[in-house]
Amino acid sequence: MGTLDARIALALMAKAELVFGQPGVVLSFPVASSSYTASQLNFFPDAPTAESARQALAGLFDFSAFANAIPDGRIWQTLGDRPALPQVYRRVLEGAEVAALPENQQDLEQLQAARALLLQSAPDGTLVDTPTYAAYKECRDAWLLASQQYNAAKASGELGDPAARQAWEAAEPDLRAVRDRAATAWDLEGHRAEVDDALAKISMLNQKTPSTTWGEWDMRSRSGIGTVTGLAGAPFWPTYISPANACDSGWQLMRLNSSEVQALQASAPEQLKARLGSGGAALNVDELDFEYTSAKLHRPWFDAGVFPARFWRPRAATPIALSSGAEPYAGECPLYASGVVFFRRIRATVQGETGDVAARLGALGDKLDMGFLTLNRQRLQVVSAQTEALSPASVRMVAGSLGGGALAARLRSSAGSVRADIQVTNGPPGPGSARQRFATNAILNKRLVLRKTPQSPPIIPPRVPPPQPGKTVLETSPDDIFVLALICSVVPASPNPDPGLKWLG
16 A cells, blocks of 8 residues: 555645634544445435435445444544444443432423424434424534634634635635624524523423433434344444535635645644654645535434543443543543544645656555545546646536535525425335335434525635646545544433432333
8 A cells, every 4th residue: 555645644634623623523534434425325315216315325334334433533444343332322321320309390391382383293203303403403513613714714714824824814704794794594493592592491400300301312313213124134223414415515625735734734633643643655646626515414313421421420330421521532432433534635736757656556556544544545536737738627516616606505595494205115016015215213213303504606716736847646536525524422421320310220
């Protein structure tokens, strides 16, 4: 396996920390994560057929297995024997003692009222977001995207060369205005104060109603209720992308040049430096650009309030140490993925003429190591100065730019839900057999309310200049979507039972 350039991987991770980092979360970079296509990440086809439903279910199974793995640090191997989040979660629910705390009827009523603002029952009994909560999430996502766009441009301007700083100073007022409009929309159209108040009440009242709360958490995540049946007939706990069409819209352009790479290396976390800061490179990169987007992860069966709750403790027969609460992370679940950053159309400008670069690629084997991502060499395209200058396909259409077109479309859109009925049949009846439904699980045979971000008109970013003499461009296949990072919530020290409580046993 050949190494592309460890400096680039280190700089890219450091910039991701600047763009997506926030209090209470850690970015975790999966080593050698697989690539996906947009269709594999579309778990709810708009016009489902038997085949598209099968593909959607297969895609959901694969992505859920990846997203439910438990990272153990800022860089982690996706393979291993560690229990996944569903198994750890169910072990806590099944093996804990819950505090024997009398529950007040008034508290239960207030808890029900707060939950009613956020969730409602669909005709089949499935809990779905209310219009108020759907609007909150949509406006929150628009604000997050605007903030990430602002942070990315700011990092490039402050760490780049004089031309990058000048571009940042010119763009900053517009980017700040887009971010501020998104924040205002979240406050007003997204009912932010109302929803935040309900979420705070639920968190507080959960602590006062442990038996009821624990029973609901347990019921929601049981096999057959919180699970989906896979193509092989076995149940699994699904993890969805929110919004559901995150990989169809909202893509932004990010670039790293040599000046920025040098500055970012110095600011990278020490753990990343120790892992990626040394070693040679088969190909030296002068500039890297790619498109990125992010999404929340939604698990209908999971409630993050379980881990920090102080009204439970593990039984003596089933001890469990979940989290140390701080770095170095230790325990069975120190982190869990609550969001994901995707990137695609990776374009690396490397040193060397096209023929020389192609020859070196040929000698590297089938895999090219980016330090945290392994690329299939056969999926890379070598672009020379001549082909780049003649190819109109190099001008790519990206949803989003410094002008904030994608964001403006999100803010103008009304916050609503799209109802999807994914019921499909397994084709016409065969001889001697009755017509069979392929849909036998929650994702395919129940009416679901999906929150989808409206499509925005694509806009063309500034054209990337053709390679200069002595430079060659490597591009990934436009169909490949990679996971840049998991946005992980940090589990506080857990279990941490309140010593003043009495226990049911």
